[in-house]
Amino acid sequence: MEGREKNMISAQVVIVGGGIMGTAVARELSRYKLDVLLLEKEPEVGWGTTKANSGIVHGGFHEEEGTLKAKYCFPGNQMYPKLCEELDVCFVQNGILMVARTPEEMETVRLYYERGKKRGVRLELLSREELLQQEPNLNPEIAGALYAPEGGAVMPFELAAALMENAVQNGAKYKVDAEVTKAWYDEGSGKKYLETREEIICADYVVNAAGLFSDTLARMFGDDYFRICPRKGEEYIFDLSVKDVVKSTIFPVPGQLSKGILVIPTAAGNLMMGPTGDNIDDKEDLGTSQDGFDRVLEGARSLVPSLDPRKIIAQFAGVRAASDRGDFIVELSPHVPGLLHLSGIESPGLTAAPAIAADVPRLLAEAGLAIEPKENFQPRREGVVRFNTLSRTEQDELIRRDPSFGRIICRCESITEGEIVDAVRRGARTLDGIKFRARAGAGRCQGGFCQPLIAQILSRELGLPITEVTKAGPGSEVVTSKAKELYDQEVLEV
Numbered sequence: 001m002e003g004r005e006k007n008m009i010s011a012q013v014v015i016v017g018g019g020i021m022g023t024a025v026a027r028e029l030s031r032y033k034l035d036v037l038l039l040e041k042e043p044e045v046g047w048g049t050t051k052a053n054s055g056i057v058h059g060g061f062h063e064e065e066g067t068l069k070a071k072y073c074f075p076g077n078q079m080y081p082k083l084c085e086e087l088d089v090c091f092v093q094n095g096i097l098m099v100a101r102t103p104e105e106m107e108t109v110r111l112y113y114e115r116g117k118k119r120g121v122r123l124e125l126l127s128r129e130e131l132l133q134q135e136p137n138l139n140p141e142i143a144g145a146l147y148a149p150e151g152g153a154v155m156p157f158e159l160a161a162a163l164m165e166n167a168v169q170n171g172a173k174y175k176v177d178a179e180v181t182k183a184w185y186d187e188g189s190g191k192k193y194l195e196t197r198e199e200i201i202c203a204d205y206v207v208n209a210a211g212l213f214s215d216t217l218a219r220m221f222g223d224d225y226f227r228i229c230p231r232k233g234e235e236y237i238f239d240l241s242v243k244d245v246v247k248s249t250i251f252p253v254p255g256q257l258s259k260g261i262l263v264i265p266t267a268a269g270n271l272m273m274g275p276t277g278d279n280i281d282d283k284e285d286l287g288t289s290q291d292g293f294d295r296v297l298e299g300a301r302s303l304v305p306s307l308d309p310r311k312i313i314a315q316f317a318g319v320r321a322a323s324d325r326g327d328f329i330v331e332l333s334p335h336v337p338g339l340l341h342l343s344g345i346e347s348p349g350l351t352a353a354p355a356i357a358a359d360v361p362r363l364l365a366e367a368g369l370a371i372e373p374k375e376n377f378q379p380r381r382e383g384v385v386r387f388n389t390l391s392r393t394e395q396d397e398l399i400r401r402d403p404s405f406g407r408i409i410c411r412c413e414s415i416t417e418g419e420i421v422d423a424v425r426r427g428a429r430t431l432d433g434i435k436f437r438a439r440a441g442a443g444r445c446q447g448g449f450c451q452p453l454i455a456q457i458l459s460r461e462l463g464l465p466i467t468e469v470t471k472a473g474p475g476s477e478v479v480t481s482k483a484k485e486l487y488d489q490e491v492l493e494v
């Protein structure tokens, strides 16, 4: 775009960042007669910390009294069943156990019990015998536990995509590949300006939901009074054969920096262990390490001794956007009228996001925004088909209507071509997007067999040459022009 004037567009409310926070806000604001635009720098929404976390809907008893984390976590937990039902996304209410490994730890567990009870969290204290009856594969040395039956698990990426889809159904707009690189406030008009590669966007109100980079965005507007201190968490995923080792998410008694190493039955069905909690300098450091793995395995095995590392099929790291206050920042800028910061949304941010989002209309109204509900807000979104969860009769019927559901592309997870095409129609543009949305390539072989086929489907559906299909956006093309040449000459076969 260098050398040519950029288009100028406007919106009443611009949300920067399409993670769980930004997409939840977009959906919430789409209940009102407002012109809402979300800007996301990545090729799809949900690709920041939202795609790389434990996926737990926390119980609401961990957070220290008086913090914003405490204010929003339990209400968020309570919103999840209805939210996921409306959006037709997977929510598994499998409960949370905080287990004590010693009688001393059991005393700490009792303190969390008292804390949670005061907030209205449904909780039970379990003796060693009761606990082992509920979870026979736990370490038999364990002293007892706190049980929160309303804790659960979601697929965070699926939820962010569904929130955005439903917001769009209700009139919100979004742009991907739209990194805000400059932003400023014009005192005379009260307008805020945001510049991306293609455009300049003029906004009356701005919601800063830029996650790890929310301090950078704040600084663009001259707000230099908080910092994000990145903290990395490594996680390790087991294949589906390890599925039933535990039913609930198993937490130890928390440490200083994090909630500790957990054993996590994910909403997708795989078991996972992690995360580590290490302060780092580089917000984009998503590497895993032998040291991280050793610590995770040791921590997880102290809870569930039978975990077998040979069954691990994937690993990843996510970075928490911890603020220098050690708490969420949910506040209007003291310097720029109409700028709302939703920053420092570290754990339990996934859980708290719906409750924080529900507070945003009130906060923006405080800043002067006129809020008028739409009569025709549609809270329901049509969910995606998960072919392998249907009965035989339903599968036959679906294939009759659309034969592409009869072609299995990802053999590990039994994902059909129909599901992949649907993911593309809903916004997937890359191999990773297909993996997150449809789970094609998320199984034991991690895409080893199905990736070329998915690349072909993406190429066909998006009308892109195969050489432009990427794993995760520009720079991660999967087919070189040489390979394409050989493929066209039928020297190479998919």
Ligand SMILES: Cc1cc2nc3c(=O)[nH]c(=O)nc-3n(C[C@H](O)[C@H](O)[C@H](O)COP(=O)(O)OP(=O)(O)OC[C@H]3O[C@@H](n4cnc5c(N)ncnc54)[C@H](O)[C@@H]3O)c2cc1C
Pocket (backbone or CB within 6 Å): 016, 017, 018, 019, 020, 021, 022, 039, 040, 041, 042, 045, 046, 047, 048, 049, 050, 051, 052, 053, 054, 055, 056, 057, 058, 178, 179, 180, 181, 209, 210, 211, 212, 213, 214, 217, 231, 232, 233, 234, 235, 275, 317, 318, 319, 320, 345, 346, 347, 348, 349, 350, 351, 352
């Ligand atoms: C290892 C780990 C485990 C966790 N486990 C849990 C858990 O089990 N339960 C729980 O409740 N919470 C958990 N969390 C926390 C949770 O993941 C986060 O609180 C949540 O994902 C934050 O969402 P967000 O939308 O604020 O940030 P993000 O998802 O990072 O979204 C911010 C978005 O802004 C975009 N962006 C940034 N800068 C710009 C710009 N200049 N222009 C345009 N776009 C921009 C980014 O690309 C990104 O998509 C965990 C976190 C980690 C790291």
